[in-house]
Amino acid sequence: MTARYPIAIEQGSERTAFGIVVPDLPGCFSAGDTLDDAMMGVEEAVAAWIDAALDAGDTIPAPSSLGIIQADATYSGWTFAVVSVDPGLLDDTIERVNITLPRRVLKRLDALARAAGESRSGYIAQLTLEEPRRIA
Structure with missing residues (x-):
């Protein structure tokens, strides 16, 4: 509503x-x-x-x-x-999504997520939430 x-x-x-x-x-x-x-x-x-x-x-x-x-x-x-x-x-409801990335990019993403102590999904969410602050 x-x-x-x-x-x-x-x-x-x-x-x-x-x-x-x-x-x-x-x-x-x-x-x-x-x-x-x-x-x-x-x-x-x-x-x-x-x-x-x-x-x-x-x-x-x-x-x-x-x-x-x-x-x-x-x-x-x-x-x-x-x-x-x-x-x-x-709406903060968790939603499952399917993305397509080249393997080399996925490997880099996973390495960055591990280094940040995050899951892949958590790391993507963190980057998305931080991005507006970088622009501002």
Whole structure:
């Protein structure tokens, strides 16, 4: 089931960007010169926030009702909407996969996994989880 998190949108102008916050996800926000830019950014920010929280072993808060956020004086004068979260982002179910690699690459992968004290699957997962940090 898709989760829908309420968002609060601060209107932009010719001199200021549109700002969007996700009150249920502390520190999750976006900004953009246009509302479309800010909305695309908030979708990415929510995905990144959830991914980082899961990596840290944190619990993902359930979405509040839109009415609760609208009643919060912090957001007086703001516009409200919701952002949908792909349920796959919240799913840590183990799934078996089949990959095809040349033997020489597989041997190298297994050696690296052994050296790291990991299983092949664990090593691939570790590399995948670390990769975004290397890019950032």
